[in-house]
Amino acid sequence: KSKGEKEEGKMIFFLLLQIEWQTINRPYSDIEQELVIYFSIPREKLKHVVKDSLFYVEYESQLKVYDEQNNQLIGDFWEVKRLSDTLDIHDSVKILIPKKSSYFHLKIVDLHASQVFNITEKILKINYIGNIKWDIINDTLRLTFIIINPEGSIDSMLFSMNGIEQAIPTKTGTYDDSLSLMVGGLLNDNYTLKVVVFSKSEKIDEIQIPIIISRPFYLDEFTWLLKVNQLKYIATSSEIKDLKGTARVYRDSLWRAFWKQHDPTPNTEYNEKEVEYFER
Structure with a gap:
């Protein structure tokens, strides 16, 4: 392969191997809140070990929480061993943290290889909104959350991301709410959703939420064409x-059918031939 083709291959491999995560901050008590981190690991990120004719992976998640002075307040770790029977691994970690917590550090280590993920992220303070969850379906970003406004001290919130924005009124009380933003015009990338809280038109609070737009490669035109073009060393021009x-x-089904004919272990979900091809 030429240098340019190798660089293009690396770009494709990077796009497809990003670990996705989502952080949820839930109200718990006057002195604590619950930190939950959901994440998915692409199968190619971990080393697949064979035992008794079965592929499996083994990894450890390490979570540490710090205050503003960089003192560790709490932490924990979780070891996981599972069969390689799905395309992606979906997992989560959960811990109760003091409300004075400032940021967390999450590291995921492949116990048969090396570190595969490392992130430090600011912890959202739960003042007027919490338990924020998001999902993207059919180019629509849907958010669900809890409004915390027992005294009626706020009257509206503005959600905005890359020029896309929507305002919602708030009412007195603590209640569940939701909204949707159309994000079809945004490419696969990392974004920041800004939530500004108002009282009588005056800004009194602001939080920022990391959002990852990561459509499956076969639904993203740019990534799909890049990946198909890389098949020229194994596929015919007609294919x-x-x-x-x-x-x-x-x-998706046509892609699976193509690689099935090159699968050395057709009775398993894991196709090492496909993985090795894109690693090269």
Whole structure:
């Protein structure tokens, strides 16, 4: 392969191997809140070990929480061993933290290889909004959350991200609420959702929430074409043409069918031939 082709291959591999995570801060008590981190690990990120003709992975999640003076307040770790029977590994860690917590550090280590993930993120203070969860379906970002306004001290919130914004009124009380933002015009990338809290048109609070837009590669035009083009060392020109011209709804099944014919272990979900090809 030429240098340019190798760089393009690295770009594809990077796009497909990003670990996705989402942090939830839940109200718990007057002195504590609950920190929950959901994450998904692409199967290629971990070393798959064979035992008794089965592939499995083993990793450890390490979570530490610090205050503003960088003192560790609390921490824990979790070891996981599971069969390699799905495309991605979905997991979560959960811990009660003091309300004075400032930020957390999460590290994921492959117990048969090396570190695969490392992130430090600010912890959201739960003042007027908490338990913020988000999901993206059909280019719609949907948020659900709890409004905490027992005294009626706030009257509205403004949600904005990359020029897309929506305001909502708030009422007195503590209650569940939600909103949706259309994000079809945004590419796969990391974004920041800003939530500004108002009282009588005066800004009194602001939080920022990391949002990851990461459509499956077969639903993202840019990534799909990059990945299909890389098949030229294993696929025929006719196969590449068929893949490029396939409608979105059929791409996933056609991709799986293509790699099935090159799978050395067809009775398992894990196709090491596909992984090795893109690693090269």
